[in-house]
Amino acid sequence: MEALARDYLKRAEARLVIAEEAFKRGYYPEAVRYSQECVELSLKACLRMVGIEYPKVHDVGGVLEAESARFPEWFREQIERLAEISRDLAEKRSPSMYGIEAAGKPPGELFGEKEAEEALRNAKQAHQLARKLIEEKE
Numbered sequence: 231m232e233a234l235a236r237d238y239l240k241r242a243e244a245r246l247v248i249a250e251e252a253f254k255r256g257y258y259p260e261a262v263r264y265s266q267e268c269v270e271l272s273l274k275a276c277l278r279m280v281g282i283e284y285p286k287v288h289d290v291g292g293v294l295e296a297e298s299a300r301f302p303e304w305f306r307e308q309i310e311r312l313a314e315i316s317r318d319l320a321e322k323r324s325p326s327m328y329g330i331e332a333a334g335k336p337p338g339e340l341f342g343e344k345e346a347e348e349a350l351r352n353a354k355q356a357h358q359l360a361r362k363l364i365e366e367k368e
Contacts, residue, residue: 235279235364242271242357249350258346259337263326265346265353266319272353272360273316276301279367289320305363312359315352322349 249264270288277284277293280300284290291313298306322341329336 232279232364232368235275235367238271238275238278239357239360239364242268242275242360245271246353246357249353253346253350256343258343259326259341261346262319262322262341262349265349266323266326268353269316269319269356272356273312276305276360276363279364287320288323289316291316291320301363302366305359308359312356315356319349319352 245264245268249261249268252258252260252264266288270290273290273294274284277290277297280297282293282297282300284293294301294309294316295313298309301309322345325340326337329338329340
């Protein structure tokens with residue numbers, strides 16, 4: 231479990247680096263997409279670390295909430311916020327890649343600097359908390 235958790239966290243960090251670079255270059259939809267992937271991997275690392283098998287979905291916020299008792303108190307205090315971040319970015323995952331095809335809206339019309347900045351800030355927060363949890367558990 232710990233090896234998988236560490237690997238997920240490392241891969242989440244790689245997504246964060248890519249999201250930051252995309253943001254710097256003005257590729258805002260990509261910054262949102264990679265921020266979502268960072269959050270997903272970070273939270274799945276947390277679940278793995280405490281021995282929880284998560285569903286193969288992009289939003290695991292509900293699992294965090296349902297299994298909150300397995301986490302230390304400092305982390306439990308953050309679960310509601312992490313679940314909110316997970317839900318929000320999971321909803322943006324597909325539109326940040328494909329846009330809204332039925333409406334003829336490409337990703338660039340849906341996600342600008344403000345949305346990308348918020349996604350990146352949230353990804354950093356989720357990753358930081360996941361890193362703290364995993365380091366503490368090791």
